[in-house]
Structure formats: C-alpha cells, structure tokens
Amino acid sequence: MSYYIPKSELEIRKHVDIANDCFFSNYANLEKVCEKKDKEEFIDKVILSGNYPKVLNDFVRTLYKKVEKDNLYNLATNLRTVKLERINPFVWLVADYSYGTYDSLKNVITYFNKNSIPHELLHLSSTANNSYSGFNVIKGGINFANGFNEGYTEMLAQKIFFNSVFTNSAYKTNVYLLRLFELLYDDPKELETAYFNADFENPIKKFLKYGSIEEFKFLIKHLDYFAKTSIWNDEENIIFELLIDKIEKTKEKQRVKKANDIYNEYIVAERGMVK
Numbered sequence: 001m002s003y004y005i006p007k008s009e010l011e012i013r014k015h016v017d018i019a020n021d022c023f024f025s026n027y028a029n030l031e032k033v034c035e036k037k038d039k040e041e042f043i044d045k046v047i048l049s050g051n052y053p054k055v056l057n058d059f060v061r062t063l064y065k066k067v068e069k070d071n072l073y074n075l076a077t078n079l080r081t082v083k084l085e086r087i088n089p090f091v092w093l094v095a096d097y098s099y100g101t102y103d104s105l106k107n108v109i110t111y112f113n114k115n116s117i118p119h120e121l122l123h124l125s126s127t128a129n130n131s132y133s134g135f136n137v138i139k140g141g142i143n144f145a146n147g148f149n150e151g152y153t154e155m156l157a158q159k160i161f162f163n164s165v166f167t168n169s170a171y172k173t174n175v176y177l178l179r180l181f182e183l184l185y186d187d188p189k190e191l192e193t194a195y196f197n198a199d200f201e202n203p204i205k206k207f208l209k210y211g212s213i214e215e216f217k218f219l220i221k222h223l224d225y226f227a228k229t230s231i232w233n234d235e236e237n238i239i240f241e242l243l244i245d246k247i248e249k250t251k252e253k254q255r256v257k258k259a260n261d262i263y264n265e266y267i268v269a270e271r272g273m274v275k
Contacts, residue, residue: 040069046076053084055114059121059161066160067125068189071196075125078107082124087112099170104133118161119170122153128198135200145200147171147223151178152195173226173236176266180243183255184210210246218242240266 047064050057056079063075087100087110100116102109102123109120126134136149151174158175182188184206194202207216222239240263247259 039073043069043072043076046079047072052079052082055084055117056082056121059117062161063121063125067196068193071193072125074128074196074198075121078124078127081107083108085110102127102133104138105130118157119153122157122160126153126196126198132198132200134195134198135203137200145220145224147174147225147227148178148203148220150227151175151223152181152191155179155182156192156195171227173266174223176262177223177226177239177243179262180240180247180259181207183247183259184250207246210249211242215242 046052047060052060060075060079063072083106085108099113100109100111100120102120104123104127107124109117109124111117111120123133131138134149134153136146137144150171154171155175155178181203182191185191191203191206194200204216207219219239219242222235226236226239244256244259244263248256250256
C-alpha cells in the first residue's frame with residue numbers, strides 16, 4: 001500500500017493505541033466550565049473587544065456572524081493569547097514552507113499572506129486543548145486523523161470566508177472526500193458543531209451507521225496519506241467508492257446524485273477525465 005507506514009514497531013504500537021483511544025473513548029464530552037449564558041457572555045466580551053491581533057479582526061467578525069455562537073467558545077478562549085508570525089516571502093520561496101500553520105501547543109498562527117489566515121484561524125477555533133483540535137488527535141508524538149481534519153477545515157474555510165463550495169485550494173482530494181462525508185448527515189451543521197467542539201466521536205458514530213470500524217480506519221489512514229501528496233493513484237478511486245457506497249445506504253436519492261456529481265466534478269477538474 002502507498003499510504004504512510006510507521007518506521008518502527010514502537011511507532012506502530014503508538015498508532016494503534018491512539019486509534020483505539022479515538023474510537024472507543026468518550027474524550028469529546030468535556031466538562032462544562034460555565035453555564036450557557038455565562039459562556040455566551042464570555043464569547044461576546046472577547047470577540048467584540050477586539051483585543052487580539054488586528055489582522056484577525058475581519059476574519060473573527062465573519063466567524064461571529066456565520067457560526068452559531070455556542071460553537072465559538074474555543075475561538076474566544078484561544079484569541080486571548082494568540083500570537084501571529086509572518087513568513088518572510090523569500091524564506092518561503094527557498095524553503096518551500098506551507099502557506100500557513102497553527103501551532104496548538106504555542107497558540108501561534110504563522111502565515112504567508114491574509115488568504116492563508118482563514119484556514120489557520122479555523123484550526124485555532126476548533127482547538128479544545130493540546131491533544132484535540134477539530135477532528136485531529138495528537139498524542140504520543142502521533143498526529144492522528146490529520147487528513148480528515150485538514151480536508152474539513154479547508155472545506156469550511158471556503159464556505160465561510162469565500163462563499164464557495166470549493167475553489168483552487170489546498171488539500172484538494174481531501175476536500176472533495178469530506179464533501180462526500182458530509183452527505184452522511186441530515187443536517188451538515190451537526191458535523192460543523194462537532195468540528196468546533198473537537199468532537200471526533202461524532203463522525204465516527206455517523207459512519208458506523210453505514211459502515212464498519214475497519215472501513216473507517218481505512219478511510220482515515222488514506223486521508224492522512226492524501227494530505228501529503230497530490231499524486232493520482234487508484235487508491236483515491238477506492239476511497240471515493242467507499243464513501244459513495246455508504247451514502248447509497250442512506251437511501252436518499254438526492255444525496256446519492258449529489259455524491260456522484262461531486263465525484264465526477266473531481267475527476268474532470270483534477271484529473272481531466274470523464275467517469
């Protein structure tokens with residue numbers, strides 16, 4: 001198989017341990033630190049104060065307008081201490097750095113230009129602690145479900161900040177696959193709420209209505225690989241077909257049609273072929 005293979009037996013064991021923790025624990029149900037009213041007042045106070053880097057102002061206000069307030073607690077919490085670092089354009093060109101990064105341990109956004117901020121701000125907005133960020137789990141030196149998380153983050157960035165279903169952006173394959181995954185939901189807002197609250201248990205349970213835990217692990221493993229490469233291979237077809245099969249099990253004709261439309265869009269736009 002061409003996906004990432006751990007380099008040592010110890011690393012393999014770590015990956016398995018983290019997978020088991022993700023699939024069988026209830027880590028997402030974090031203790032409530034305040035009542036709903038107090039929580040909303042805290043969110044309003046932090047976001048409306050503007051006491052964070054000015055370059056974030058417009059982006060933060062956009063989130064405040066378009067995202068349910070109850071999903072902005074992590075944004076408000078992290079805004080209080082966030083720091084921004086600008087990538088030197090020359091350094092980026094010669095070193096091939098990514099357009100932007102978010103360091104959840106240091107609460108630092110590194111960016112090349114303003115267009116790279118929305119994606120990284122969403123990472124900040126969905127980080128509950130050092131281990132759980134959106135649908136990404138970081139434990140024991142292993143970055144688990146990063147591909148799932150990056151695909152959904154970029155998909156959401158396009159919807160919220162650019163009013164687009166999809167544009168020429170990063171993590172293309174993963175974005176298309178997460179657009180398919182979203183079709184498993186009656187209401188896409190459920191997946192969005194899970195993302196902002198670092199609740200990876202939600203998409204696991206949703207997938208298990210239509211597939212097996214082994215299939216979900218297979219999906220996660222390949223999304224991690226696709227996030228690191230743009231090289232076309234037959235395994236991409238396998239994952240598209242896997243998700244379309246699960247969408248067909250919803251028995252919703254409109255969802256199935258939309259799923260096939262998304263797949264055809266990907267084939268034509270990214271591979272220059274017709275299915």
